[in-house]
Amino acid sequence: MRLNIRTLALAVVASLGSAATVIAAGDEPYREHYPQARIDPARGVNGDIGFSDTLPYWRNEEEVERNAKWVGDPNEQWKLNWKFMDLDRIDLHPGHLAVDEGEAMVAKFAKRNPAFFSCLAEGGAKLDGLAAAYPKHDAALGRIVTVESRIEHCAKTVLNEDIRQGTPPNNKIAVYFKSLSAGTPIRVNIGDGKVMEAYRRGEKLFYVKTGQLNFACASCHVPGSIMGHKLRGETPTTPFADAAHYPTYRTPVGALESIQERFARCLGQMRTVQIKPGDPAFVDLEVFMTVLSNGYPVSVPSAR
Amino acid sequence: MKTTSGIVAILLGPVLVLSAGAQAPADYSAYPCLSYTLPCGKIATRKPQTKTLAGALDGNAERGRQIAQARDKGNCLACHVMKGGAQPGTRGPDLSHYGNAGRSDAETYTAIHDMRTRNPETLMPPFGTNEILSDLDIRDIVAFLQASK
Known part of the structure; x- marks a missing residue:
């Protein structure tokens, strides 16, 4: 009898299990x-070794300088991962002006209400180096925060101003904020479970095919795909270290562009x-x- | 009255010109997207579809060439070297002498309609299944490819 009940219980559990599977699949x-x-x-960023294997050519300025002969070469340039655009000598572009404008905006808002600055600085007195740890999970807000969403949040809660992500004022402040971490190695905290959950979801999005063309991000940015062709x-390049230079001044667009605006532009090209x-x-x-840029220095301001 | 409408026209003129100049983004909401919340996030990808060429090909090779090169149509040049096309891509096979390959119109038509039926791992968009190109467009491209020797 006891055995029968146990068998029955197992059967019920098994059927529940399969029912649940069917629902999830549906x-x-x-x-x-x-x-x-x-x-x-x-x-x-070292994950690029065994991936595109181009990291040795762009891992630092010395290597980029050494391989600068490839700039303009239609077959080789992609191996530089556009990092030649970050060399110090390329010094005057509107990205630099945006740093100054962003600084002036932060100063103006902080004068109006000093809480704006401390909100950006998470209670600290300085913004220096902070941007290298973004995106991060903010326990108080209960969500993942990017530099751009931090700016939007602080403007709304402290100033009651709409400085929405993906708008020029937000990008200017973000460029200023990130410029104060320029040269600091990116250190997204993968020890944080919430960050890793987001990483895994983002990774899944990277490989899923969408849109009219049935392309994934990976269709162009993974070995064996169009990358390098x-x-x-x-010629599509590696996704490693790409997050380091955003928001960037896009010369073909003539405007600052955050990484998420860049994602949207890609989706448009993918007809999604x-x-x-x-x-x-x-x-x-x-x-x-x-996370694919962890260990690579923040490279803001930049132009692409 | 005439004067009033004239003034309105002058006032509205630049506005109308501006709104006509700002191109609305194309609507792809009928296809799956990355959103967790929008309806397109729940749209299924259209499954591979084998379509057979009906009747004689009757394609126009010159029109096929134009469609293959147009970025907003076939844009085959994005990945393939083709006859008479500048800045070709290099990921797909060279198609500039496709007409010598001995491939039939029917198999070429089916492949362009949805290459996934031949290779599930393909990067090539399912041009027919996802309505990027019409039946006629695909016939014209087949004619162009067969004329590429």
């Missing part, structure tokens, strides 16, 4: 994925609905991309 629409590359988040006039900066999916993608 929830998820059919999707295709680009085969996932093995990336160890603990390696940060010509896509008409472009362009979700908005601040969207949770973009936050997850930014976490994924920035």
Whole structure:
């Protein structure tokens, strides 16, 4: 009898299990994925070794200088991962002006209410070095915060001003904020469980195919994909260390662009609905991309 | 009255010009997206679809060339070297002598309609299944490819 009950109980559990599986499968629409590359988040930017293997050419300014002969070479330039744009001698572009404008804006707002500055600085007295730890999980807010969403949050709560992510004023303050971490190695805290949850979600988004063209981010930015091959006039590069230089002054666009605005632009090129900066999916993608920049210095202001 | 509408026209003129100049982003809401919340986030990817060429090809090779090169149409040049196209991509096979390969119109049509039916891992967009190109467009591209020797 006892045995029978146990058997029955197991059968019930088993049937519940399979029912749950069916429901979960029914929830998820059919999707295709680009085969996932093995990336160890603990390696940060060094994960590019065994991935695109271009890191040795751009890991620091000395290497970029050494390989500067590739600039303009249609077959080799992609190996520099655009880092030649960050060399010190490329000194005068509107990104630098944006730093000054952002600084003036922060000073103006902080004069109006000093709490704006301490909100940005999370209670501290300085912004120096802070941006290198973004995105981070903010326990008080209960969500992942990017530099841009911190600015939006502080402006709203302290000043009752709308300085929304993906707008020029937000980008200017973000460029200023991040410039105060220029040269500091990026250190997104992968020891934080919430950050890793976001990383895993972002990683999944990176490989899922969407839109009319049925492309994933990975269709162009993973070994074996279009990366390193010509896509008409472009040659897609590695995603490693790419998060380091945003917001960046985009010369083809003639404006500052945050990384999430860049994601939206990519989605447009992929013929996919362009979700908005601040969207949770973009936050997850930014976490994924920035972990792939861990150990690489913040490179703001920049131009691309 | 005439004067009033004239003034209104003068006042509205620049506004109308501006709004016509600002191009609205194309609507891709019928296709899956990355959002966790928007309806497109729940749209299923269209499954691989085998479509057979119906009747004779009857394609226009010159029109096919234009469609293959246009960025907003086939944009085949993004990945393939093709006859008469500048700045070709290099990821896909060179198609500039496709007409010598001995491939039939039917198999070429089916592959362009949805290459996933031949190779599930392909990077090539499912041009027919996802309505990037029409039946006629694909026939014209097949004609162009077969004429590329």
